[in-house]
Amino acid sequence: MFYVFGSSGRTFEGTLEALRRVEKTSAINSVRKVADDEDAVAPVGDTQTPRKTSDYSALSNNAKQYSDMLAKQGSREVVHHAYQIMTQPAQCIASHWVLSQVAEQFRSYVFHVFPILDDHQQLVGLLSRRDFYEFLLSEDARLSNPSSSVAECFVTPNSIVYCADPVTDVRRIATLLVEKNLDAVPVAEKNGRLVGIVSRTDILKCAIADPPLSLWC
Numbered sequence: 001m002f003y004v005f006g007s008s009g010r011t012f013e014g015t016l017e018a019l020r021r022v023e024k025t026s027a028i029n030s031v032r033k034v035a036d037d038e039d040a041v042a043p044v045g046d047t048q049t050p051r052k053t054s055d056y057s058a059l060s061n062n063a064k065q066y067s068d069m070l071a072k073q074g075s076r077e078v079v080h081h082a083y084q085i086m087t088q089p090a091q092c093i094a095s096h097w098v099l100s101q102v103a104e105q106f107r108s109y110v111f112h113v114f115p116i117l118d119d120h121q122q123l124v125g126l127l128s129r130r131d132f133y134e135f136l137l138s139e140d141a142r143l144s145n146p147s148s149s150v151a152e153c154f155v156t157p158n159s160i161v162y163c164a165d166p167v168t169d170v171r172r173i174a175t176l177l178v179e180k181n182l183d184a185v186p187v188a189e190k191n192g193r194l195v196g197i198v199s200r201t202d203i204l205k206c207a208i209a210d211p212p213l214s215l216w217c
Helices: 016-039 060-072 099-108 129-136 139-143 150-154 170-180 200-209
Strands: 002-006 009-014 113-117 123-128 160-164 184-188 194-199
Touching (some): 002 016, 002 123, 009 016, 016 170, 099 129, 099 150, 123 160, 129 150, 160 170, 194 200
Parallel strands (some): 160 184
Antiparallel strands (some): 002 009, 002 160, 184 194
């Protein structure tokens, strides 16, 4: 199960196949809208630090339901879920932080991606080390105010974050990482509460620890 979160909250909930269909339809509609147009002539919050995610333990009935569903589909491999391999607690960036605070976060931790949380601890974005450094070298950074917040620089109304439910097959997360060219996928509950993050490194560790892990989805 996957979710998509943005500045307005959760905008999608469903399977990887459903996500593909929705995005394909959205892309077609966007092309049509552009063609029609051609024919037709966030506040800075307080200074509190984002709360760290706590240890997560999936509800046993959820995990059992998921395993039963895969069994009906003929899957005989041992199932590995996101909550079993994710990094937790996930280090985060607050949307009201200024750029110097973000730079300090990247200096303090080796992680390449940080989820962005608003003042209500909801996911509103994802910032990679690469994107942050590219921004610092861009003209936008030179023109921006030193007191500009993360929300002003990196979160827009169109910002989206692909997330996985804690009880999601690792193989399907790997597929999403490849298809969307992502470095990591946050793991969140349906209400948007962040519980961890799964990176490419986490998946590789899983494959090394359990060689029989199948990458078929």
